[in-house]
Amino acid sequence: MVQVSIDVDACTGLVAQLRAFHGTATTQRARVQKVARDAHCSSAGVDALKPDLEVVSRVASDLDARVTLAVLVNSGDTHTAPGSVVTFSVDGEDTPDAVKLALGKQLGARLAQNRTELQRYVDGVDADGDGKDDPMPPELMNRLAGYVTLLEKYQGDGPAATGLLMSLGPDGFLALPATVNRALADYRGKVTLPNGSAVEDDVLAQRFLRASGQLLATGVTWDKKHGVDLPYGAVAGRTTQYLPDDFGTQLAQSAYDHVGDGHGVGLSQVLRYGTYPKEFLLDVGDRLDALEQQWTKEHGDRALWGRDVRNLDLAAFGMGTEDKGGHYDPFVGLFEAMGRTPPAAADFFNPDAGGKEAQRRAHYFFQERTWDHDGFNAVAMALDAGGSVYHVPYPGDPQDAEALARWRRQAEQSAWLTSAGVHHLALRDPGEEKRRIGDQGKDSLAHLLALYMADVDRVAAGVNTPTDPKGARGIGVVDPQATWLKGYPPGAAFDVDDLNAVLGETLTNKDAATYFGRRTAEFNAARLQVAAQHYQDGTSTFRDAVTGAAGLRAYTLATMGAHLETRAEHADDHAKAYMTGAANAVGIVPVYGGALTFLVEGVLTAGGSNSLEKGWSDGQDNQVRDDEDLQWNAREDVRVEVALALQRAGIIRTGFSESAVQSDPAARASMQAWLDGGNLPDDVKAVLNDLDGSFAEGAANGGKK
Numbered sequence: 001m002v003q004v005s006i007d008v009d010a011c012t013g014l015v016a017q018l019r020a021f022h023g024t025a026t027t028q029r030a031r032v033q034k035v036a037r038d039a040h041c042s043s044a045g046v047d048a049l050k051p052d053l054e055v056v057s058r059v060a061s062d063l064d065a066r067v068t069l070a071v072l073v074n075s076g077d078t079h080t081a082p083g084s085v086v087t088f089s090v091d092g093e094d095t096p097d098a099v100k101l102a103l104g105k106q107l108g109a110r111l112a113q114n115r116t117e118l119q120r121y122v123d124g125v126d127a128d129g130d131g132k133d134d135p136m137p138p139e140l141m142n143r144l145a146g147y148v149t150l151l152e153k154y155q156g157d158g159p160a161a162t163g164l165l166m167s168l169g170p171d172g173f174l175a176l177p178a179t180v181n182r183a184l185a186d187y188r189g190k191v192t193l194p195n196g197s198a199v200e201d202d203v204l205a206q207r208f209l210r211a212s213g214q215l216l217a218t219g220v221t222w223d224k225k226h227g228v229d230l231p232y233g234a235v236a237g238r239t240t241q242y243l244p245d246d247f248g249t250q251l252a253q254s255a256y257d258h259v260g261d262g263h264g265v266g267l268s269q270v271l272r273y274g275t276y277p278k279e280f281l282l283d284v285g286d287r288l289d290a291l292e293q294q295w296t297k298e299h300g301d302r303a304l305w306g307r308d309v310r311n312l313d314l315a316a317f318g319m320g321t322e323d324k325g326g327h328y329d330p331f332v333g334l335f336e337a338m339g340r341t342p343p344a345a346a347d348f349f350n351p352d353a354g355g356k357e358a359q360r361r362a363h364y365f366f367q368e369r370t371w372d373h374d375g376f377n378a379v380a381m382a383l384d385a386g387g388s389v390y391h392v393p394y395p396g397d398p399q400d401a402e403a404l405a406r407w408r409r410q411a412e413q414s415a416w417l418t419s420a421g422v423h424h425l426a427l428r429d430p431g432e433e434k435r436r437i438g439d440q441g442k443d444s445l446a447h448l449l450a451l452y453m454a455d456v457d458r459v460a461a462g463v464n465t466p467t468d469p470k471g472a473r474g475i476g477v478v479d480p481q482a483t484w485l486k487g488y489p490p491g492a493a494f495d496v497d498d499l500n501a502v503l504g505e506t507l508t509n510k511d512a513a514t515y516f517g518r519r520t521a522e523f524n525a526a527r528l529q530v531a532a533q534h535y536q537d538g539t540s541t542f543r544d545a546v547t548g549a550a551g552l553r554a555y556t557l558a559t560m561g562a563h564l565e566t567r568a569e570h571a572d573d574h575a576k577a578y579m580t581g582a583a584n585a586v587g588i589v590p591v592y593g594g595a596l597t598f599l600v601e602g603v604l605t606a607g608g609s610n611s612l613e614k615g616w617s618d619g620q621d622n623q624v625r626d627d628e629d630l631q632w633n634a635r636e637d638v639r640v641e642v643a644l645a646l647q648r649a650g651i652i653r654t655g656f657s658e659s660a661v662q663s664d665p666a667a668r669a670s671m672q673a674w675l676d677g678g679n680l681p682d683d684v685k686a687v688l689n690d691l692d693g694s695f696a697e698g699a700a701n702g703g704k705k
Helices: 008-038 050-075 096-123 138-154 158-187 201-226 247-257 263-271 278-299 306-312 330-340 342-349 356-368 377-388 401-426 439-451 453-460 496-506 510-532 541-559 573-584 595-604 630-648 658-663 665-676 682-688 692-702
Strands: 002-007 085-090 190-192 198-200
Touching: 002 008, 002 050, 008 050, 050 085, 050 096, 085 096, 096 138, 096 158, 138 158, 138 190, 138 201, 158 201, 158 247, 158 263, 190 201, 198 201, 201 247, 201 263, 247 263, 247 278, 263 330, 278 330, 278 342, 330 342, 330 377, 342 356, 342 377, 342 401, 356 377, 356 401, 377 401, 377 439, 401 439, 401 496, 439 453, 439 496, 439 510, 439 595, 453 496, 453 510, 453 541, 453 692, 496 541, 510 541, 510 573, 510 595, 510 630, 541 573, 541 630, 541 682, 541 692, 573 630, 630 658, 630 665, 630 682, 630 692, 658 665
Parallel strands: none
Antiparallel strands: 002 085, 190 198
8 A cells, every 4th residue: 555645736736737738739739730731741740749648638637536536535525625735545556547446436435425424314314303304404415516526527437437336336336326316306406516506406316327327337347358357358467356257246136135225226227328348237137137037936026126116206206307217127227228238138138049048038028027117118229239239241251151150140149039029029918008019119129120121021922930839930030032132141030910010019109100111112222223133134033022112011001000092191190101201212222232231221220219310311201192092102102213223223214313303302203204104114114013912912911910
């Protein structure tokens, strides 16, 4: 242990000077570089300053951490010291990492002390004996605000975050959120920050939760990367592992051991924020799953995590500003975190290649367990992430047998999970409201099902994989067969009844329906682009692609309960949303073209509630003719898609640019008139004139329940 003395005032001033110098020098360096580029001159002289400026920044950060640690140790405050020169201790050598590790430990100790004081007032303090609880002291809340600002400041610093987790331990860390939130809710007023500004109590609570989650993610990630006994291996100069291997397991155990005291909701709340190592999330998930099964076996119910709601009145106010009470269940926070770390979701739900444990988890989490408290959002995010992550084309050398086998194994892992998810969601009890799936989960499910559009298309064409009593069919993988799917990974083996139930309910959400319509059009454009290359090659590839495009449209509308003969103006809002999404994207081929890019772009947009907004292009919402029926509109979309694909392949020339047809309703109408004029080759006209059978077949398959 090393004793360190520091002049707080002098070092505070020096930190300010160093940062001012760094800011000015960085700005001036950038200006010189720009002038040099504009003049086509070398900027090597100022380019070489970057390492020196980084040293200045690190020195300022190190000194700032020392000042903060000195103040915390000697006063317990966050911005005032009892004197100019103070001392503190550092374990081991006096290094920047050791100082920040000590800072994290000290901040953890101060937070624990602050929590104890806050809990006293939450439980009730009657110091003057008047029979009434004393109000929460403002100075206690202001001190908490100071600690929150430090959490925010060091939430991305590995040593500081790890030190705090070491100091508090799993129990101490998970005890904080509920106490802090209750204390701030009881306080009901503005809290003063160290800089003199004020924030509302719920805003401070939200800042605390977000910083705590980011800090947990930083701490477990930094320790895993630097611990000598962990999978990532040692880094030069690092010989100590600070957190135990099973820290995630211990957090889950604490949530269970102290349920009713808020540790379950505490775990859920912090996991909402940050990106975690896969192994950490699996440790948390495996233990939570085992404990939940244990509780059900011992108590005969599944009301384990609801005890936090009853004891802490969480349903009345939630936590912070971004929660309305739904995150009392730690699986909600965990599955949101897995949604941000997709390999963790795939490994959790399908740990044994569709074996016994994967089947049990799919049945339990997708079919039996309730998700009403968060509207199905988290579990759908995790299913989307796990089902999407490995559903990608093979990116490597086809001669590399080991890499190819690994790709196929992972692709089958995601495809099996998607199959199982759809099957068990379809078997959920719809209840009195006839709903299997909460509204908040439909965006994620729309994204997942759109990514597996090739498998939806197969069902639309009448290829079914029904589920037998043992669940061996309808939960599995299927190799793609169509010419335009060359290079595709294994797909999901959907049963028509399962898919119709899940897709139909998912698309009752207008945003989900619009997105799925867009992706339908993109998939059709991608396969027609490939099929156009086979025009007149003596195979049925082109005809199959055209009729498949019509059948997919009709099938999807039928799963939504829409009738093709219904005029668009009288169609349900969600059916109209689907048609609009498809019409606005007609002919749009994924950025680099082809069916494989359709997959890649779909995987890149995985990630929950915002996934439907990514990759969206501006479109005209007046492409659907209200005075015509749905089948007429769908047929016109297919005709335009076919013409654009043939034009792209150089087979015909329409005189209309793709961009104009996609964005200008007048240009689209002119192209439709051009098509009506009989300008297409006779064999193409024959295919397009024979689409009614494809529409009827698709609608019949989509109407099966």
